Amino acid sequence: MLGVVPCGSVTSIKALWETRIQKIQQEEEKRRLTRGGAKSRLSLGFWEDRAVLARLKQKQQTEDGRLVLRIEQEEWKSLPGSLVQLSQVQEWQIHRTGLQKIPHFISNFQNVLVLDLSRNNVSEIPKQIGKLTRLRELLLSYNRVQFVPEELSCCENLERLELAMNRDLNQLPHQLRNLEKLQHLDLSMNDFTSVPDCVVGLPTLEWLDMGGNRLQRLPEDIHRMEKRHTLWLQRNHLDKLPENISRMASLDTLVLSGNRLTDIPPLMEDMSNLRFVNFRDNPLTLDVRLPCNKPKTEDEAEEDEDETEMFGREFMQVYIQEARKRAATVSSNR
Numbered sequence: 068m069l070g071v072v073p074c075g076s077v078t079s080i081k082a083l084w085e086t087r088i089q090k091i092q093q094e095e096e097k098r099r100l101t102r103g104g105a106k107s108r109l110s111l112g113f114w115e116d117r118a119v120l121a122r123l124k125q126k127q128q129t130e131d132g133r134l135v136l137r138i139e140q141e142e143w144k145s146l147p148g149s150l151v152q153l154s155q156v157q158e159w160q161i162h163r164t165g166l167q168k169i170p171h172f173i174s175n176f177q178n179v180l181v182l183d184l185s186r187n188n189v190s191e192i193p194k195q196i197g198k199l200t201r202l203r204e205l206l207l208s209y210n211r212v213q214f215v216p217e218e219l220s221c222c223e224n225l226e227r228l229e230l231a232m233n234r235d236l237n238q239l240p241h242q243l244r245n246l247e248k249l250q251h252l253d254l255s256m257n258d259f260t261s262v263p264d265c266v267v268g269l270p271t272l273e274w275l276d277m278g279g280n281r282l283q284r285l286p287e288d289i290h291r292m293e294k295r296h297t298l299w300l301q302r303n304h305l306d307k308l309p310e311n312i313s314r315m316a317s318l319d320t321l322v323l324s325g326n327r328l329t330d331i332p333p334l335m336e337d338m339s340n341l342r343f344v345n346f347r348d349n350p351l352t353l354d355v356r357l358p359c360n361k362p363k364t365e366d367e368a369e370e371d372e373d374e375t376e377m378f379g380r381e382f383m384q385v386y387i388q389e390a391r392k393r394a395a396t397v398s399s400n401r
Contacts, residue, residue, distance in 0.1 A: 120149040133157045133180070138164055144188075151175045162186050174198040185209055185229070197221035208232055208253065217242040229253040231276070244268040255279050255299065267291050278302055278322070290314035301325050301345075308332050316340060324348050324378070336387045346386075347378040353393070355386045 128135045135158040143164040151172050158181040166187040173182075174195040181204040189210040196205075197218030205222070208231035215230070220242035226249060230236060237258040243249075244265040249272055256279035266275065267286050274297045282303035290311040292298075295318055302325040312318075313334035324347040331346065357377065376382070 116147065116149045119147045120152060123147075123150060123153060127153065127156065130158075135160060138162075140164070146170050148172065154178065157181070159183060169193050169196070171195050177201065180204070182206065192216055192219065194218045200224065203227065205229070212236055215239055215243070219243065220245045222246070223248070225249055227251040230257070232256040234258065239263045239265055241265045247271060250274065252276070262286055262289075270294070273297065273317075275299070285309050285312070287311060293317060296320065298322070308335075310334050313338055319343065321345075330390070331383055331386050333387050333391065336384055341380055341383075343376070344380050344383055345376060345378055346383065347376075349378075351386070353386060353389055355382065355389050357382060357385060 123136070126136055126138050128137055134156050136153065136156045137160040139160070139162045141164055143161070144167050146166070148170075150170070154175050155178055156176065157178050159179065160181075160183050162183070163186050166184060166189055169182075169184065169189060169192060171193050172195075173179075173193065176199065178201065179199055180201060182199075182202065183204070183206040185206050186209040189207060189212060192207070192212060192215060194216045195218075196202075196216065197220070199222055201224055202222045203224055204227040205219075205225060206227070206229040208229045210233055212230060212233040213235045215236070217240040219225075220240070223246070225246050228246075228249060228251070231253045232255070234256070235258055236254070237260070241264065243263075247270055249269055251274045252266065252269070252272055253276045254266075255276045259277060259280040260283055262277065262282065262285060264286075266272070267288065268291065271294060272292065273294050275292075275295060276297075276299035278299045278301040280303055282300065282305055285300075285305065285308060287309045288311065289309050292315060295315060297320040298318065299320075299322045301322045305323065305326040305328060307328065307330070308323075310332050313332065315338075317340065318338070319340050319342045321341060321344045324345045326349050328346065328349040329352050331351070335341075
């Protein structure tokens, strides 16, 4: 009969279309879930950022009229971008968090005066640090810094810089001599073999610690450090002192313990400004003992040693006098 389709053919066509419709529905469902999943992830990220920001706000404190961000002994290997919303913070105190990097958005913190990131794992000081023109203190001791960028010299108000115990640090950019307000510099326990020339040229530097390095000599023009009142040079490889050290009129504290000095320059006898000096644990040529005026009890002897320092200022003067006497004796016997 015309127009009659075999039953088996109709069934096959129906099954084919049902299969196609099912595939189309499945694809639409996948697209819907994908769009919904992305939206959910974006939403989740948004709420995570808000939660982190809320945590950071809890870390804010006001101390002496200054807004401080204080995080200690928590795990913050990186700092979230949401932190820029706290740009009014004036002081960072972030210690023992495992922080590995100073974020580049640090340049947004134009109000920051103190960056204290000691005892972390920071390996790099970003160039953006140079935009912090109001920064007064940068404290990065006990980290892994190997390189100091020249941009740090743009921090024109920097007064205190601490880079102790970074171990592999062994040089500074010469541009740092432009830090005309720097007063306190700690480079102890690093890998310096000489005092960087930029350090000698710092015009207002008063306090310098380079103990625990590998210094083999001091600069002959050390007297250029005319405002230095404190020099810590313990545990280095120094075997002599430049005579110009006697021209450092402001120097009142000089620590030279644990070096390789064999003599004390005679000109140091006239350094009346020196209040504390220490030559302990040096292979000095002369075996000099301080005179004992009267017998003392054990307690008095202990107090006396604390006050006079066996290898301190009085020892230095006696040593120089003894060296002169021996030199005169040798000359008269010739």
